[in-house]
Amino acid sequence: MTEFDSQVTTYLVGGAVRDQLLGLTVKDRDYVVVGATPEAMAAQGFLPIGKDFPVFLHPETKDEYALARTERKSGVGYHGFIFNTDTTVTLEDDLLRRDLTINAIAQDQQGKLIDPYGGVEDLKNGLLKHVSPAFAEDPVRVLRVARFMSRFADLGFKIHSETQALMRQLVDAGEIENLVPERVWQEIKNSLNQAKPSAFFLTLRECGALVKLLPEIDCLFGIPQTKRWHPEIDTGLHAMLAIDQAKDLDNDVAYAVMVHDLGKGITPEDVLPSHRGHEAAGLPLVEAVSERLKVPNHYKKLALLVCRWHLHAHTIMELKAASIEKLFTRLQAYRQPQLLEKFVLACEADATGRWGEEFQQYPQADFIRQLFQAAYHVDKKPLFERGYEGEALGQQIRQLRISAIQSKKKELMENL
Structure with missing residues (x-):
């Protein structure tokens, strides 16, 4: 590999710079290349991988290198953009198109920070703030902000009021409904194992996106439960507490916890706060959400089992031996013991995702x-x-x- 000429400059950008400044572990390093052409990149041995615009893999480190680019809205949704990667595009031009100021910081090869939009200050203040009004052109950014909240809420981060308004603007314009299921699922999936997954859902709810993307979860808020078993009372709050309890579990287990109580959203009002039969009532809803988001089949399988049988786990000490054996059969535990373990962990997250000290232990798991x-x-x-x-x-x-x-x-x- 030969060197680029003096007109080409490479910068570390985005998450690597942000996480480095926050003192977090840097997982992926992305670079932007200013002044190069696709032909020049190929001549250096870089491997092209970009479909919509030129992105390359370094031949040795496999880090991503993208040509500096600008973008212009040309249609609805997040595919409706025209990209320009001309050699005249500057680093500042490239950073301007990014979503948040904390992601619009670059670092040159000598370690100097280039921060034209105040990202370093916003990092210090724990603020998620849009770089420019162009934020409101891409509905994916609503999901990304929600995901960043799931990652950084525990560090005290908040969303800037003007950014919140732009998120609501995207939702009100119907742009959020143009997102393909695979992208929505990817952001949900990536949020479930963050420091505070509930912040993802609460952020979407705050801007009106949750009712559009996950109405089955949005409708849980405000629905009462029996105080004896749920001191937090509100079903939506319980769902958030349980989701946070599952953050360190396998992703499929966390998803099962996310949808385990959907049946409570359709409990007839005249029987509230009781939710008798919500397990069976929730099955079609779990099926529908899983199909709509195109989640992997093994995620859906576990989610259905947890939805249907989680109360059996909670009451295992009262069940007769024959009923317990039947439960193991229904859970396919004899053929897939690991499935039982995932089921138990999901039930434990549900049981401990409640207010009150008495709910912080779950002896049923080892039982x-x-x-x-x-x-x-x-x-x-x-x-x-x-x-x-x-x-x-x-x-x-x-x-x-x-x-x-x-x-x-x-x-x-x-x-x-």
Whole structure:
């Protein structure tokens, strides 16, 4: 690889500079190249990957290098842009098109910061602020701001009032409805394991986007629950508390927690604050959200199981051995033990996502695990030796498992 000529300058930009200034771990390094052409990049050995505009991978580090560019709105949605990557585009021009000031800081090869739009000051003040009015041209930016809030809310970050107004403007103009499901899902997915995932949903709700993108979650706010089991009362608040409890779990588990109580959104008013039957009522809603967002099938499968059976986990100590064995079968735990573990973790996030000290422990989790181990490890060999097969074998194995669960449960209950 040869060197660029003196007319070409490379800068570290975006998240790498921002996170470096915040003292956070830098995961990805993106660069902008000023004064180069696609041909010059190729001649240096860079590998082109951009579809809409020239982006390249460094041949050795695989970091992304994009030609400095400007953009102009040419239609609706986030694909409606015309890009200019002429060699006359300056670094300041490129930074001006970015979403937030904290993402519009560059660093040259000597370590000097270039900050034409006040991003460093906004970082110090914990402010998410748009770079220019062009922010209101791209609906993806509403989702990005919400995702940044899920990441930085715990650091005290707020959204600038004018930026909030531009987000509402995008929603009111219907631009948010032009987002493709895959992009919406990507931002949700990337928010579920951030420091405060609830901030993503609350930010969308504040600007009116949540009711457009996830009406099944938006409608949970204001719906009461029984105070004995939910001191926080509000179903939407419980959903947010549970989502935050799941932030360190696998992404599919966090998604299952996100949608576990959707059935409460359609509980008839005359039976509130009770939500009897909300588990079964929620299944079509989980199915609909999963299909609409095009979430992976294994996410949807786990989410449906958690939605339907989470109350069985909470009441496991009151269930009979036969019911517990049936639950393990319904959860496909004998064939996929890891699925049971994900189910248990989701139920624990639900149970502990409530106000009050009494809800911060969830002994049911280890109770379920130990009962399952007892059932899973029954000795089937004598049954084969006695010639059982087919349906009769299955019935006998089930009886062995029920007996093992019963015995283990008695032991555990005595030690409580």
